[in-house]
Amino acid sequence: MDILGTVRETRDKVKEWKAQGLSVALVPTMGYLHEGHRSLMERARKENDKVVVSIFVNPMQFGPNEDYESYPRDLDRDAGICRDAGVDLIFHPEVSEMYGDNFHSFVDMTVLPEKLCGASRPIHFKGVQTVVSKLFHIIPADRAYFGQKDAQQLAIIRRMVIDLNFDIEIIGCPIIREEDGLAKSSRNTYLSKEERKQAVILNQSLEEAVKAIDAGEKEAAKVREIITDKLNTCPLARIDYVEVVSFDNIQPIEEIEGSVLIAIAVYIGKTRLIDNRIIM
Ligand code: PAF
Numbered sequence: 001m002d003i004l005g006t007v008r009e010t011r012d013k014v015k016e017w018k019a020q021g022l023s024v025a026l027v028p029t030m031g032y033l034h035e036g037h038r039s040l041m042e043r044a045r046k047e048n049d050k051v052v053v054s055i056f057v058n059p060m061q062f063g064p065n066e067d068y069e070s071y072p073r074d075l076d077r078d079a080g081i082c083r084d085a086g087v088d089l090i091f092h093p094e095v096s097e098m099y100g101d102n103f104h105s106f107v108d109m110t111v112l113p114e115k116l117c118g119a120s121r122p123i124h125f126k127g128v129q130t131v132v133s134k135l136f137h138i139i140p141a142d143r144a145y146f147g148q149k150d151a152q153q154l155a156i157i158r159r160m161v162i163d164l165n166f167d168i169e170i171i172g173c174p175i176i177r178e179e180d181g182l183a184k185s186s187r188n189t190y191l192s193k194e195e196r197k198q199a200v201i202l203n204q205s206l207e208e209a210v211k212a213i214d215a216g217e218k219e220a221a222k223v224r225e226i227i228t229d230k231l232n233t234c235p236l237a238r239i240d241y242v243e244v245v246s247f248d249n250i251q252p253i254e255e256i257e258g259s260v261l262i263a264i265a266v267y268i269g270k271t272r273l274i275d276n277r278i279i280m
Helices: 007-019 035-047 075-084 124-138 151-163 186-190 193-198 201-214 220-231
Strands: 002-004 024-029 050-055 089-091 143-147 169-173 237-246 260-268 271-279
Touching: 002 007, 007 024, 007 050, 007 089, 007 124, 024 035, 024 124, 035 050, 035 075, 035 143, 035 169, 050 075, 075 089, 124 143, 124 151, 143 151, 151 169, 151 260, 186 271, 201 220, 201 260, 201 271, 220 237, 220 260
Parallel strands: 002 089, 024 050, 024 143, 050 089, 143 169
Antiparallel strands: 237 260, 260 271
């Protein structure tokens, strides 16, 4: 497995594979890899000849008071996980390699980034779209793998690829959970022991919502109320948002019909966690 830090070397390597007729997968990450990332790499490994993982904590997608500086980083550990998963190449650039002097270009979108995480993180998705576009240009892969845990991100990237005619297939992969149901996330490492215990409330509140929908509940407002009531039973939980939206355009809906995203963001202590269910 190679670890490359420059755009030129990485692009040349991937082009060499493409010239040999090999299929290439990209798994974009910010590192501190966990089981969720591993499941993306394993799926990519099964479906492609070559697998590239990018590890880059992208400063452009963090707001001024967010955790860019403290975001966990450990390349040696990540490289071990990638090697075990059969990854062929890690692209691990410095910030200066991705955003040199005089960087002035961005990729942005209307409508889809406005609600959910975009409401409290106004520049976040512009940063994600810009870096993901750059990665798609640097690594001309056939397929890119994203977790469904960041469902709004997945919807935005799918839309961007259609709107801007990127020649790449976007594969969304299921959320991987701890045994007690907490969605795996690099940010779970911020939780104290007590916070970790109470963090299961996110998944539990979504379970109750799905149970109600399975029993015939059709009203989005009622589904939001079920989730909010459950979250409010947890002393350490502070709700950022509880939303029921169309998965296609991330706009609020009144009735549960078509493809629906139920998405929540909740602070447990100081740590903001997200979780969701997609109902098709
Ligand atoms: O989901 C993430 O880890 C990041 O948002 C991504 C897609 C790697 C872009 O920095």
